Amino acid sequence: MSQILRNIFHEYDPIASQLPFLGSPVPILTLTLCYLAFVLIIGPVFMRNRKPFNIKSVILVYNFLQVIVNCWLSYVFVATFYTHRAEVPDFGCLTKFQHSPKLEKLNVYGVYAFYMLKVIDYIETVFFVLRKSFKQVSFLHVYHHIMMSLFLYYLGTYYGSAGQYASVVALNCAVHAFMYTYYFVSALQPNMKLGLWWKKYITILQLSHFVLVLFHHSYPLLFRPKCDFPKGLLWFAVCQALIMLWLFGNFYRRTYMRVGQTGGVVKNGGKSVKNN
Structure with a gap:
């Protein structure tokens, strides 16, 4: 498997590939297959004749830690790039920074921290299954994870x-910090009606995030043709931003705007969807 991936793409990065869960694809592929098997088959069957587990305390701790980690990672990226902005030749074309040890270290270990955060996010779907919140295990949720x-x-x-993708890390973590703050408050006070208005604007924030990602990765494709960042990765970001705008746009329309028989707009307090 490793050799096949190297033939399709290129050689492992000598530093990053030595980190846990990087290098060989076997660990992440195995974990992902186990995740799919549990949330789609094993978990629902296991919970079929059982009451939902009371894991409120675990969820509160999880959401609180997510807020802290996402705030920290977003701050580190923004603060470091701002402090070392003179060492960035072109913010429209961010590549590797061999000339700046601080920025290069952030790029290597920052994206690794972001990666591990997304792997840990698998746990949230497990919570949904154990609480029998099967409607939250949507295609959008599982696909994006x-x-x-x-x-x-x-x-x-x-x-x-x-x-x-440094922009993706900073923006994504900032959005998640707001989102998990809502989840934490909602879990702490389930009957608190004040939290209902957050849902709509969290989804708007998610959509705005994808628009910014779309523009930031389209810019070097249109205006920096000599940018050294791999074109395939730029096109991937553009395509994914468009896909997520479509999926989240459909979710927003179904959840918050339902056209009635009279043509009026009716608010619907459906559940918010995560952006990972």
């Missing part, structure tokens, strides 16, 4: 740096 973790495995193992 798997796409992010497998792609970040490739980015870390073969490119070995965040590069142009």
Whole structure:
């Protein structure tokens, strides 16, 4: 498997590929297959004749830690790039920074931390299953979890740096910090009606995030043709941004805007969907 991937793409990055869960694809592929088997087959069968587990305390701790880690990672990327902005030749074309040890270290270990955060996100779907919240185990939810973790495995193992995706890390973590704050407050006070208005604007924030990602990765394709960042990775980001805008746009329309028989718009307090 490793040789096949090297033939399709290129050699492992000598530094990043030595980190746990990078290098050989066997661990992440095995974990992903186990994840799919549990959330789609084993978990629902196991929970069929059981009451939902009371795991409120575990969820509260999980959501709180997610807020802290996402805030920290977003801050580190923004603060480091701002502090070392003079060492960035072109913010429209972010690549590797061999001339800047600080930025290069952030790019290697920052994208690895982001990758591990997305692997840990698999746990959330397990919570849904154990609580019998099967409606939350949607195609959008499962697809996005798997796409992010497998792609970040490739980015870390073969490119070995965040590069142009540094913007994705900072934006994604900032959005997740707000989202998990909502989840934490909602889990802490399930009957608190004040939290209902958050849902709509969290989804709008998610959609805005994908628009920014789309523009940031389209820019070097249109205006920086000599940018050293791999064109395939740029096109992947553009395509994924369009796919997620479509999926989240459909979710927003179904959840918050339902056209009635009279043509009026009716608000619907459906559940918010994660963006990982």
